Amino acid sequence: MTTERQQRSFIDPAVLAQLSALPLVARKAMLGNVSGRHSSPHRGASVEFAEYRKYVPGDDLRRLDWRTYGRSDRFYVKEFEADTNLRMVLVVDTSGSMGMPSIGGTKFQYAQRVAAALAYVAIGQGDAVGMSCVAEGIVQQVPPRRNPAHLSNLFDQLDVAKPQGESGLPAVLHEIAETVRQRALVVILSDLFMEPMILRDCFEHLRFRKHDVAAFHLLDPEEVSFNFQRPTRFVDLEGGPSLFVDPVEIADRYHQAITQYLADLRRIMLETGVDYRRVLMDQPYDKTTRDFLVDRAHQRRMR
């Protein structure tokens, strides 16, 4: 086992050790199977006070708050938050475009590392983690489980996944929205190179199903800056026709197009309540993951 783990290029034990100290927090109430560290939509027996409710016949008399009765001469039942675990579904884009070579590896390799780190943290705190590798459809799927041995299974699946084919992410997101039980944490790792309006439907669907959606938008710095000087033949990684252009000639229009796209995407992400994280590939993955976890923890504290 130890030998196998060390062979996985996307796992850095030092990074995992650092991240393991951070909690993975959901922004919404989650519906888990067992007790955990996430809030549940149901009332439970945690120490965290939730609300007072008028007594109705049939309620457990042990939960009557006698102090309130003494002050108001009325019966109130004191309710507490329920703690539950969560189900995290990692949606990893394995379309051909994720195979684009970038700083320190391909986008897919970056997605592998982030997904592995998040899975490690989630399993470590008792949450269930599932995974869907998406190309034209769902290429590989691992249902959410919370036992530590499942982590190895996840890593295995990540290891064998290869970036190839066209992207069918929107359809898969719709499918996930329907198939995964409500109130799950859906983490998308993709370059999201598709029409923002198509993605909007997907995110609205996921929100409708009360999922907490986080999206890691993986971008290569060259894709943003587009500062090529020499004529270049651009080869489509998803099998489309190659394009021979003088980048100097079209740079301004390229910038115009991508700026528009990024602005639209950010707006849609805000409107649909997606935890959107634009990640440039020159940013270390551990920082990306740490920032994700820390930001969520801060948000929880603020609530």
Added chain:
Amino acid sequence: MSFLQPFLLWALPLISLPIIIHLINQWRYQTKQWAAMMFLLQANRMNRGFAKIRQWLILAMRTLAILGLIVAISRPLASGLWSMIGGAKSDTTIVLMDRSPSMLWKGDAGESKLDAGKRQLNDALKTLGADHWVSVNAATTEASEFKSLETLVDSSAFSSSGSSAQISTALQRSLEYLQLNKPGAADIWICSDLQSSDWNADSGEWSLLRTGFTGLPQSIRFHLLAYPDLSGENLSIRVNDAHRDTVSDGVQSQNFLVLSLQIFASGSTTQPNRKVPVQLEIEGVRSEMSVELSGGAAELREHRIPLPAKVESGWGKVSLPADMNNADNDFYFVFDKPPVRRVVVVADDPTAVRPLQIAARIASDGSSNKSQIELLAPAQLSSLELDGAALLIWQAELPDSTTAAGIDNYLNAGGQVVFFPPSSLQKGNSSGGKNYRGIEWTGWSAHEDTPMLVTNWRGDQDLLAATKSGAGLPLGQIEIRGHATLKSDQPMTQLATLNGGDSLIARLPTSKGGLYFCTASTEGKQSTLAENGIVLFVVVQRAIEQGQAALRGALMRTAAADPSRAQLDEATESKAETTPATPSTNNWQQVAGNESLSSEYECQPGVYKQDNLMFAVNRPLTEDQYTTIADEKLESLFAGLQMDRVDQKAGRFGGIVREIWRQFLILMVAALIFEAALCLPKKLVKA
């Protein structure tokens, strides 16, 4: 386009450098695996309009910049002679300047065509340069070599003259020079106002010239700088006749100068009717009179000006006020006592020519100025002296070759000759095949019983013209009882014909003088010419008048160089800086006229004296008739030769050739600036 450094044009392929660099750049493309194809495709779709052609514009600007640089350093020339120079510097430049009086016509700015031509040629040739400079004097057709352009322009070949230009002869001289000296590529520059008389376009010389120039091994280019425009109004004056006359009333005699002159108006704007002041200068004494100009011309006939009693001969000048061409405002003349009426009669039968002697002896004006008649028999021809004779009457066998040569000279000097049939012809003898200028007597036709009448005659001109009052000569009353028949291998002008169609009086056209043949005899038995008398008298008197006019005309010469002067001498021509002239004017003395070189006297208007004979030299009549050669005709003269023409105007101060490298340098800078503007990066959109 023409260039002073044409070899630099070999660098022209460098203009493809930007295109080659562009192609290399395209060829050195990189391959990039790319995810964000949707934006690339979108950007590519938006690449339309100006953006699409921007790169081609940049390429074009870069190409233009290199082109501008190469052209600029090749020193391009701009002018109306845009295509004239042809590129390479010529080895020899031959300049042919039309210095005829018509070239002194002024332009709007008061600069004459001659001065404008000198200036523009000087500027152009200074720019173009050459190894050898040769000038062919258009007036004298002398060819001269010069060490520098400055000495060429200052030479007499560039100064005005009073004679017509002989462009064809001067070109012949240029051809001979080229054949003799065998230089390399040559440019022949002709500067002319295209006056028809200067070009003599109908001359057979032109075809020979074309053949000659085409046959030369070296490249010959002709450049014609033409000034055909005539702006403003110009008047020219010409004296047709000037002679002294004496009128005596028995007690005292009065001396007169009898002057006949003409004034012509020409130019683009003429005032047909007005009075023109004419200044008259006789022996340095000036007076002025007015002449009425009508219909753009005026003629003063036999205007009598009193002269001092003792003055027998002298010189004078008529002048007009300054106008567009001052060269035709003066006309010199010389007057003398009327020449003696000397008539030479050669007759084999003195009785047959008796009526002619009588008709010749009496003066037409009824004065006592009787003619001197010299009667010679054919055997006395050795003593035949025709100098100073007004008329030669020949009634004998046609002259032999020796005598014919003398008669030819007499005719060329303007003499008048009338041939009558010899007596031997009436006796049935043949002429023995003797002929004069292709004309011979072939026989005698006698018709005493049925006399022939004169049916047709020319009453408009020549010897049988009607009188000044308009009355015709009574030729219809003449009866011819016998006449000789003529055989001619040349067309003759029939002045009078008999009812059978045979000619009575015919004239053989000659360049000078008058040559007449009368087929009838003046003998009483043969015709009523003597009996009628009037016709015979008028014919003889008119012939004498014409002869005397020719004698007087010897005092009025036309400015023209002696053609023998221009013959090239190989030894001197190739070595000397300027060809030493051997002018026939070396014993001429200038009496009046503008100062000029003695070698140019025969081409310069003025009054000259040679061996106590005073004569006037004036411009030819054709210089007063401003007609230019048609463009098509001009082109046909240079058919098959490399000829470029540019029309200029006197008074236009622009040069005909100037360097325009600055413009190309500016073009290059403009192209570079435009290219830089196109290459400026657009404001980047922050992604």
